[in-house]
Amino acid sequence: MRIVIMGSGGVGAYVGARLQATGEDVAFIARGAHLKALQTEGLRLEHPQHPLHLPQVQVSADAAELARRGPADLVVFAVKLGDTESAASALGPVLGPQTRILTLQNGIDSVELIQAHVGTTAVRGGVIYVSAVIDRPGVIRSPGGLHVIVADAAGGDPTMAVFFAACGRATALQAKPTDDIRSVLWEKFIALSSLSATTSLLRAPMGAILGHPETRALQRQLIEEAVAVAGAAGVPQRAGLVDEVMAKLANMPASFRSSMSEDLARGKALELQWLSGRVHALGQQLGVPTPAHSTAWRALLLYSDGSTGF
Ligand SMILES: NC(=O)C1=CN([C@@H]2O[C@H](COP(=O)(O)OP(=O)(O)OC[C@H]3O[C@@H](n4cnc5c(N)ncnc54)[C@H](OP(=O)(O)O)[C@@H]3O)[C@@H](O)[C@H]2O)C=CC1
Numbered sequence: 001m002r003i004v005i006m007g008s009g010g011v012g013a014y015v016g017a018r019l020q021a022t023g024e025d026v027a028f029i030a031r032g033a034h035l036k037a038l039q040t041e042g043l044r045l046e047h048p049q050h051p052l053h054l055p056q057v058q059v060s061a062d063a064a065e066l067a068r069r070g071p072a073d074l075v076v077f078a079v080k081l082g083d084t085e086s087a088a089s090a091l092g093p094v095l096g097p098q099t100r101i102l103t104l105q106n107g108i109d110s111v112e113l114i115q116a117h118v119g120t121t122a123v124r125g126g127v128i129y130v131s132a133v134i135d136r137p138g139v140i141r142s143p144g145g146l147h148v149i150v151a152d153a154a155g156g157d158p159t160m161a162v163f164f165a166a167c168g169r170a171t172a173l174q175a176k177p178t179d180d181i182r183s184v185l186w187e188k189f190i191a192l193s194s195l196s197a198t199t200s201l202l203r204a205p206m207g208a209i210l211g212h213p214e215t216r217a218l219q220r221q222l223i224e225e226a227v228a229v230a231g232a233a234g235v236p237q238r239a240g241l242v243d244e245v246m247a248k249l250a251n252m253p254a255s256f257r258s259s260m261s262e263d264l265a266r267g268k269a270l271e272l273q274w275l276s277g278r279v280h281a282l283g284q285q286l287g288v289p290t291p292a293h294s295t296a297w298r299a300l301l302l303y304s305d306g307s308t309g310f
């Protein structure tokens with residue numbers, strides 16, 4: 001299978017590297033200093049149990065250059081949400097009639113945002129549970145833990161079936177099919193919007209947040225608000241989900257934090273608009289009070305373009 005990775009950062013380069021290591025034909029789209037390092041030194045994954053160095057990777061800033069070898073069977077789409085439109089528009093040269101785009105972006109809006117820029121190419125939704133960042137150009141760092149993709153397999157799509165099989169052969173990467181990607185996306189959105197709000201607002205990891213009764217109550221309130229919005233939006237959640245999410249967070253390493261809080265600490269643009277900002281906007285639209293998410297949205301807004309404050 002010919003796979004193109006659009007956005008070769010924490011998620012994209014992690015997934016692409018694991019698939020290339022199984023023998024798949026993977027090409028990466030990257031830019032800046034990261035592109036130069038990938039061209040000259042290859043791609044390195046720093047991982048406590050399963051480090052990996054690929055001395056040579058096919059990489060370019062330009063999809064047209066990668067398209068010389070034909071269209072992609074699968075594009076894995078993993079840029080930050082703020083880059084979605086420009087990245088989707090740049091994909092044209094690698095898209096053929098059979099190409100599938102699998103998005104691993106967070107939030108509930110990715111499929112529609114991409115679809116608006118890729119004509120009739122089929123876009124499949126997915127979530128990835130992984131923690132990975134570009135540590136320095138050419139190097140992706142993951143602390144280990146979960147590396148699981150759940151992706152849309154509705155209709156028995158054969159390209160997706162080949163992708164699931166390839167992930168099955170990979171080290172430190174699993175992929176599970178689902179026929180109900182909407183529910184999967186919403187369930188991650190509820191947890192992620194809430195934990196991104198606390199870890200970013202409080203500048204603290206999950207252990208500290210759950211370790212104090214007041215901040216633990218805030219964490220719970222954020223989850224409750226997102227569950228209420230989901231119900232009003234026509235995606236009702238099972239009874240007990242709030243307790244389940246709280247229990248999962250309590251089982252995370254004490255140092256666990258969201259990628260949004262990493263972005264805040266590094267002065268990078270935040271995905272706030274598609275997380276607490278989205279809960280806030282839906283709450284207003286549907287008449288559901290979301291005071292905690294609205295406060296997170298308003299309090300972090302001035303930093304969402306990458307500003308670092310004083
Ligand atoms: N990191 C994580 O642990 C997780 C992230 N996610 C989600 O995955 C998505 C990707 O996040 P993440 O991997 O952290 O993002 P990163 O910032 O690590 O990686 C994205 C990469 O894509 C590059 N890029 C953006 N636009 C283009 C373009 N048009 N052409 C070439 N390269 C481009 C960026 O370059 P530049 O740096 O120059 O902007 C960056 O190197 C997000 O929606 C995120 O929420 C989901 C689960 C976990």
Ligand SMILES: CC(C)(CO)C(=O)C(=O)O
Nearest residue numbers: 128129130131258259260
């Ligand atoms: C919570 C986590 C790490 C789960 O994969 C995530 O998606 C993020 O921080 O963006």
